[in-house]
Amino acid sequence: MILPLPELPNFDYLRPKSYQQVSELLHQQPEDARPFMGGTDLFVQMRDRTVAPKILIDVKHLPGMTSIEYDHFIGLRLGAAVNMNAVTKHPEVIKYFPLIVEAANSVASYQLRNRATIGGNICNASPAADMAPTLLILDANLIVVGLNGERVTPANDFFLAPGVNALEPGELLKRIEIPTPPQSWKGKYLKLGRNAAGDLAIAGVAVIGFPDRTSESGYRFRIALSSVAPTPIRAFKAEEVLSRGPITGERIEAAAIAAQDTCQPIDDVRASGNYRKEMVKVLTRRALGEVWAAVQKGG
Numbered sequence: 001m002i003l004p005l006p007e008l009p010n011f012d013y014l015r016p017k018s019y020q021q022v023s024e025l026l027h028q029q030p031e032d033a034r035p036f037m038g039g040t041d042l043f044v045q046m047r048d049r050t051v052a053p054k055i056l057i058d059v060k061h062l063p064g065m066t067s068i069e070y071d072h073f074i075g076l077r078l079g080a081a082v083n084m085n086a087v088t089k090h091p092e093v094i095k096y097f098p099l100i101v102e103a104a105n106s107v108a109s110y111q112l113r114n115r116a117t118i119g120g121n122i123c124n125a126s127p128a129a130d131m132a133p134t135l136l137i138l139d140a141n142l143i144v145v146g147l148n149g150e151r152v153t154p155a156n157d158f159f160l161a162p163g164v165n166a167l168e169p170g171e172l173l174k175r176i177e178i179p180t181p182p183q184s185w186k187g188k189y190l191k192l193g194r195n196a197a198g199d200l201a202i203a204g205v206a207v208i209g210f211p212d213r214t215s216e217s218g219y220r221f222r223i224a225l226s227s228v229a230p231t232p233i234r235a236f237k238a239e240e241v242l243s244r245g246p247i248t249g250e251r252i253e254a255a256a257i258a259a260q261d262t263c264q265p266i267d268d269v270r271a272s273g274n275y276r277k278e279m280v281k282v283l284t285r286r287a288l289g290e291v292w293a294a295v296q297k298g299g
């Protein structure tokens, strides 16, 4: 027997014109009011009755929320409500941040990517968020606005627990700022899902590599993982392994094992923890191999 999906519970819809109004509403009604943008996480959770906000505040029309700006010296600024398809089609993102395009294209389906926003992906704070590893290794800063104005929080400090982020009551995410990456950097995001496309990650690995004279190997790598710990995480031990001496197949293998040791995956409907651990090793080895080949090739 096919059971009908439950309906969304009733809620009030508000569309304030200023960040100040949103912050005041969120501050006054911390239990009942929730911001939303694409709704692709929030509406599913409401339908499943895991959250029950009485007031939904549409924030995607606020000034700057959908803007994409690039400056060669400053880097990339993405409004929180920029959706996945918008970022993958932007000429300067394609040219200077192909890793962001790769990560955004790995989310769900084309149709869903018209709604799903980058800010929503990280505010939802799922361990499986596909944009998170890339933002971690690109050292993104999150511009958050609340009753007392704006503050900056590094993406690396944002994810606290499954579904829990570092926003204080009354705060919302306004913008994501990605500094210009180190010269000659290359990157890769590899995601394993149950299907070729359209599924959350069983495991995801993002890697960047670039020349760096301060490292013993002459190169520096940054690695982050999704869906294999309570939050998206950096694999710092693996990064360190790659800085200690010449980059060889053995060193890449040692780094892949270090990344595997870093993760603490759970068993769930998508995969067992043991399988995830194995896949972290495989994906890290593969991503590092691709990034290392690209770094050596230059260009």
Ligand SMILES: Cc1cc2nc3c(=O)[nH]c(=O)nc-3n(C[C@H](O)[C@H](O)[C@H](O)COP(=O)(O)OP(=O)(O)OC[C@H]3O[C@@H](n4cnc5c(N)ncnc54)[C@H](O)[C@@H]3O)c2cc1C
Residues within 6 Å of the ligand: 034, 035, 036, 037, 038, 039, 040, 041, 042, 043, 044, 059, 080, 106, 107, 108, 109, 112, 115, 116, 117, 118, 119, 120, 121, 122, 123, 124, 128, 129, 130, 131, 167, 171, 172, 173, 174, 198, 199, 200, 201
């Ligand atoms: C069929 C399907 C497939 C999916 N596949 C993937 C996938 O492959 N990979 C993946 O990573 N995700 C996937 N998702 C999850 C989801 O689509 C993404 O996480 C999406 O990017 C969320 O963005 P949104 O704008 O829809 O967020 P919303 O649902 O609008 O919001 C998400 C959360 O963030 C909060 N929030 C929204 N805006 C703000 C703000 N400005 N400041 C503070 N908090 C805010 C909301 O209150 C809510 O808690 C999938 C979802 C579905 C339904």
